[in-house]
Amino acid sequence: MRSILIINPNSTESMTNGLKPLVDALHFKDTAHEYFTAPSGPKSINNEDDAAESVDHCLPSLRKHLERHDGFLIACYSQHPLVPLLKDESVIKSARKPVTGIFEASVSTSLQIIHPDEKFGIVSTGKVWESILTDATIAFLGTGSEASKRFAGVETTGLNATDLHDAPAEEVRKRMKDAVKRLLKKGKVGAVCLGCAGMAGMDEMIREACVEELGEEQGKRVSIVDGVKAGIAWLEGAVRAGF
CATH class of the missing domain: 3.40.50.12500 (Rossmann fold)
Incomplete structure (x- = not known):
């Protein structure tokens, strides 16, 4: 086997x-x-x-x-x-x-899922990951500044990986949804990557944020990519x- x-x-x-x-x-x-x-x-x-x-x-x-x-x-x-x-x-x-x-897998999958006119983005934990994951994505794509054509960027929750499960559930939900909504404002985003293994199983709150920000029809079209x-x-x- x-x-x-x-x-x-x-x-x-x-x-x-x-x-x-x-x-x-x-x-x-x-x-x-x-x-x-x-x-x-x-x-x-x-x-x-x-x-x-x-x-x-x-x-x-x-x-x-x-x-x-x-x-x-x-x-x-x-x-x-x-x-x-x-x-x-x-x-x-x-x-x-x-x-x-899981980082490499989610970026590769997102690029195959989205329409050529769309971008993908990442929602992660602490603010330090905004620059780290932006640099990592540009390096992985090998495109330098041209990455902005397909990559919407990184938004973070301010929580670390253990906080995602230890912090009050409503606080986690609010921060996750706020980060997703900020990301969706960065252009035509067709896929959102869950930028932490600790976000496993949080698809529902990501979808809620997409629907609240974009409306029912468009919000349901956004792909949520778990690495x-x-x-x-x-x-x-x-x-x-x-x-």
């Missing part, structure tokens, strides 16, 4: 558990999905330094899992260094095992096709 390893590079087990219903709902029953949580290190990855630190806590333990899995998903919404580092591992290179992150779903779907195809 094919096997995909979903890697949470922070050390909060509850965030890993929150990914499981999303993956199960895709019904890829001929593929086994296993999960890895960082054994130590940052509880929440709130900036690039946290992401870099998480590598030291994850990579030594991950190496023993590389042989028996066919694909790998890094479940942190950033240009996480584990993506290129795993691709450099000899067991992955020699067998052409696909590796992606975990996008990543698993891409890996499933890549593993099956032998890309």
